[in-house]
Amino acid sequence: MILGDVTYYEPWWIQIIKGVLIFAVGLQLVPLILIGERKILGRFQHRRGPNRVGPFGALQPLADIVKLLTKESFRPRTSIGWLFRLAPVLSVLTAAAAFAVIPFGDTVDIWGTQVGLYGVDVTIGPLYLFAFGAVAFYGIMLGGWASGSKYSFLGSMRAAAQLISYEVAQGLALVGVVMQAGTLSLVGMVHAQDEQGMWFIGPQLVGFVIFLIASFAETNRAPFDMVEADAELVGGYNTEYGGGGFASYFFAEYLNILVVSGVTATVFLGGWLLPFGIDTPGALQPVVVLAKMAIFSLFFIWIRATLPRLRYDQLMSFGWKVLLPLATLNALVTAIVVVA
Amino acid sequence: MTWPPSPDELHVVRAPEPGGAGGLYRAFGETLRGLKTTFARVVEGVHTINYPEEKVPVYPRFRGRHRLHRFEDSGLEKCVGCSLCAAACPADCIRVVAAENTPDNRVSAGERYAAVYEINLSRCIFCGYCEVACPFDAITMGHDYEMSDYDRSDLIFTKEMLLAEPFERTPLRAEGE
Numbered sequence: 172m173i174l175g176d177v178t179y180y181e182p183w184w185i186q187i188i189k190g191v192l193i194f195a196v197g198l199q200l201v202p203l204i205l206i207g208e209r210k211i212l213g214r215f216q217h218r219r220g221p222n223r224v225g226p227f228g229a230l231q232p233l234a235d236i237v238k239l240l241t242k243e244s245f246r247p248r249t250s251i252g253w254l255f256r257l258a259p260v261l262s263v264l265t266a267a268a269a270f271a272v273i274p275f276g277d278t279v280d281i282w283g284t285q286v287g288l289y290g291v292d293v294t295i296g297p298l299y300l301f302a303f304g305a306v307a308f309y310g311i312m313l314g315g316w317a318s319g320s321k322y323s324f325l326g327s328m329r330a331a332a333q334l335i336s337y338e339v340a341q342g343l344a345l346v347g348v349v350m351q352a353g354t355l356s357l358v359g360m361v362h363a364q365d366e367q368g369m370w371f372i373g374p375q376l377v378g379f380v381i382f383l384i385a386s387f388a389e390t391n392r393a394p395f396d397m398v399e400a401d402a403e404l405v406g407g408y409n410t411e412y413g414g415g416g417f418a419s420y421f422f423a424e425y426l427n428i429l430v431v432s433g434v435t436a437t438v439f440l441g442g443w444l445l446p447f448g449i450d451t452p453g454a455l456q457p458v459v460v461l462a463k464m465a466i467f468s469l470f471f472i473w474i475r476a477t478l479p480r481l482r483y484d485q486l487m488s489f490g491w492k493v494l495l496p497l498a499t500l501n502a503l504v505t506a507i508v509v510v511a
Numbered sequence: 512m513t514w515p516p517s518p519d520e521l522h523v524v525r526a527p528e529p530g531g532a533g534g535l536y537r538a539f540g541e542t543l544r545g546l547k548t549t550f551a552r553v554v555e556g557v558h559t560i561n562y563p564e565e566k567v568p569v570y571p572r573f574r575g576r577h578r579l580h581r582f583e584d585s586g587l588e589k590c591v592g593c594s595l596c597a598a599a600c601p602a603d604c605i606r607v608v609a610a611e612n613t614p615d616n617r618v619s620a621g622e623r624y625a626a627v628y629e630i631n632l633s634r635c636i637f638c639g640y641c642e643v644a645c646p647f648d649a650i651t652m653g654h655d656y657e658m659s660d661y662d663r664s665d666l667i668f669t670k671e672m673l674l675a676e677p678f679e680r681t682p683l684r685a686e687g688e
Contacts, residue, residue, distance in 0.1 A: 211553075213557075214552070214553045214557065215549050215550075215552050215553055216552065217552060217555065217556075217557055217558040217559065218557060218558075218559050219557050219559055219561070222561070473546060473549065473550070474546075476549045477542070477545040477546050477548070477549045478542065478545060493535060
């Protein structure tokens with residue numbers, strides 16, 4: 172049974188190069204967003220943010236990473252050894268895998284070879300994302316459970332409930348877009364936006380807002396950072412992690428933000444398309460996508476600086492009573508409009 | 512007036528009911544207002560000071576590290592070794608050992624001088640009582656507050672260190688600033 176197909180095949184060596192390249196780019200983007208978040212969050216609070224390491228503090232994430240990775244690797248006596256080690260790996264793995272489907276550009280001609288500026292163009296784009304999102308939740312869940320600590324366990328249980336409830340709304344928010352584009356491929360969605368002459372943020376504004384809100388919950392960001400909730404859960408699922416394990420979770424969290432930003436930019440903001448019908452040259456396409464991702468990452472930081480953490484029951488009732496009906500309604504209306 | 516007051520006497524103000532479409536609308540509006548508030552903070556700029564590079568000027572009466580003084584004309588030490596500062600010190604951080612001035616070894620203007628004058632700055636609470644207690648204004652509180660060190664024994668300041676001209680490390684606030 173074939174569940175999904177890949178629309179465009181390249182020679183195997185191009186795929187390997189692309190795989191390495193995309194992982195390398197993701198790896199470079201994470202420290203960037205880290206230092207960006209700390210600097211910008213500082214500005215939001217009348218502070219300067221880190222500015223000691225390197226010029227304007229630009230090397231701060233490097234110093235953080237070196238600090239984390241050279242720390243002693245320990246685990247609590249009550250923890251379950253192999254699961255405790257596996258969980259952060261799982262988190263990074265799924266985040267990186269989800270990063271693979273984000274299109275940074277169309278298929279371009281590089282020295283006579285057709286290369287797609289994306290990891291893979293799967294025909295089941297959003298499903299692929301949600302599948303890996305669901306596996307990513309195992310990373311958090313196992314991490315909390317294997318730690319053998321009640322705070323970690325509470326954090327991961329909250330994560331379970333939160334991720335499941337918001338994934339529903341997030342998925343339904345994308346259904347409208349999928350119907351309008353008539354394809355599940357993320358590259359195809361950008362092409363559909365090109366053909367229809369408008370970005371889906373226009374006709375799918377409600378879907379966009381729901382997707383954005385649900386994304387905050389999916390990436391465990393403020394105001395839905397119930398999973399970590401430093402004040403009440405001393406860090407949640409990663410309480411018992413230090414050094415490399417903690418760094419992995421941290422990395423996965425920020426990679427997830429990038430993934431969500433990338434998906435939002437692709438699906439709602441026309442991916443590599445420029446406004447006013449300007450044709451984007453092939454070399455600039457990744458830049459356009461990265462710029463759009465940066466806008467969303469900035470918005471993530473802005474929201475974090477603004478909104479206080481929700482109470483747990485409010486979070487649940489908001490997800491199920493507001494977002495889910497709204498997303499369903501949006502999908503329904505879109506279906507009627509598309510069919511009619 | 513009777514208690515409880517009748518309903519027509521009361522001025523009741525209620526917050527809007529939470530939930531429903533109105534609640535959603537208000538929550539959305541308030542979120543936007545919050546975003547505006549935080550963004551205004553960015554526009555306002557930073558309020559912090561880059562400490563080691565920029566320093567807040569101290570007031571003239573700021574009580575920093577102590578200084579011992581000499582007479583400007585004769586160069587003799589003002590301290591006569593009376594130990595009143597040590598007696599006044601609530602933290603007991605001053606140690607004075609006095610010695611007699613002799614005609615060929617004249618250190619201070621009085622009969623005696625401080626042969627040993629030590630202030631343990633890791634004990635000092637910078638209350639300024641020593642300054643008040645001193646009858647000859649020999650000891651005053653300076654403006655230096657950057658005194659961290661790697662070793663506790665390095666924080667015991669001897670007479671020579673206290674007498675030496677300090678580096679002007681801390682800016683002084685101008686008059687009326």
